[in-house]
Amino acid sequence: MIEYRDVYKSFDVPVLNGVSLTVEAGEILAIVGPSGGGKSVLLKTTIGLVEPDSGDVFLEDVSVVRATPAELQRVRRRVGYVFQNAALFDSMTVFENVAYGIQDDEAKKLGRAEVARRVTQVIEEVNLNPSVVLSKLPSELSGGMRKRVGLARAMVGEPEILLYDEPVTGLDPVNTAAVDQLIKAIADKRHVTSIVVTHDIEGVLRYCNRVALLEGGKLRFVGSPEVFRGSSDPLVRAFYDREAAATAAREL
């Protein structure tokens, strides 16, 4: 379980204004909202990449804000983070990038053959061909492939929680649908708790369990996709209609 308790954060201007939210184990929560609404910042507070000005974030009973560096490192090992632009290490091959998701001590215990097997397995799981991509550098991959490798790297350590920061931004509709299916399949197969920050409102509503609308640093809506779609709240309505129109325009 992940719990955000009254989280405030500002970078000159307020970005998060007292966000309180609980994400249950095994749940897929979508966080949607306009750009600059604080979605990615909230996601980064989950593993201490951004420290809240006040409030706290709990992973089970561990406070991310008050954790010592060693505790924070342990917390981070339980979480996989998929970055918006994949954030692959430029100087490493795909194999090295993905294998880097396994901690050194664990990799030593597993041995080279087992590490290679795990890397190959997650690469296959994200629908990439290991014999084609493993020896390539990130610069030799397409945007969609890079995102999948980023996802593979986040998964290889077998985390309990997966955090997705704009996993489909910049992808064409075919790749968007493929990544959406992948997120759902991984959550089902591995029983991981997932938080997906996205602008692809139609896509995420098809597979998430709950949706949260974050606007102006405040949560304006938290509920099921069905309630979100049918909401009569003018703010939710306006956002949903705007994003649905934008998605339709992109698909055209």
Added chain:
Amino acid sequence: MNIITSFVRAIGRAAITTSEHAGGLGLLAWHSLVATVRGRVPFKEILAQAYAVGVQSIPLVMVTAILSGIVTSQQGGYQFTSAIPLYVLGSVVSSSIVLELGPVLTAIVFIGRVGARITAELGTMQVSEQIDALYSLGRDPVPVLAAPRIIAGTIAMPALVGIANGVGVVAGIISARLSVGLGSESFLYGARLYWHSYDLFYSMMKALAFGFVIPLIACHMGLLTRGGAEGVGRATTASVVFMIIAVLVSDAMFPPLFLN
């Protein structure tokens, strides 16, 4: 009143920025030391960095050393002709190179070739979220990125300064023969006449200090980078200025501390 207030504010801001950088550098140096002592710095990465910052810098360092040896020798010869015994040129050239030009010019080359590259590299990693990715994977960027570069710089710089000193003096000997007709025996006689073994030690102390400070500042500035490609450009420029000032200020502190 407004001018006074603005002036005081500017001083206050400068003091805060300086303190923040000093604190950041101190922490980075401390964390790097701790990571090194605990054996958390990958040896393979130190070797790779030593090759990139050391071996690959040799050609440029040699060109700079040859030119500084030639210029020092020619200008000294021009001033000494008909005024001072020419063999003194040997001492002037070798002392200038070993005590000052070798370490400082090598440091300037190192800043341009290595320091700027480190800041741009780490800055790009920062703005493209690769540093965040390291944290998210439970890795600490200090032993993985900063410490290998700092260790490699501290090892490579004395070697580079040693090469620069040797090459610079040899260039000075050849230049003295060609420009003022001073033979190599006379040049070396002059060089030996005023030579102190301590000078070489002094030169190496400077090299060690510069070799530590340059990558330390470069890593610090790289890890502080914000704001996309423009931010990387700004951080790299600021880093180069910061490194040059640090080298020149620490160079100015060496004579009163170690030569008196």
